[in-house]
Amino acid sequence: MTEEMVNLIAPYDEHKWMLVTLYGAGKILNDAWRVISMFLDNSVSRII
Secondary structure, X not given: OOHHHHHHHOOOHHXXXXXXXXXXXXXXXXXXXXXXXXXXXXXXXXXX
């Protein structure tokens, strides 16, 4: 996962840490669209 991808998906530092930690732990597969959809689903559910 590139730094640009992390910055695009996770604009806030706390989200970046969460995203990078999940990715590093192997919880997220190396598939850009899956990463984006999982993260956005999580962010939207917090707002609602």
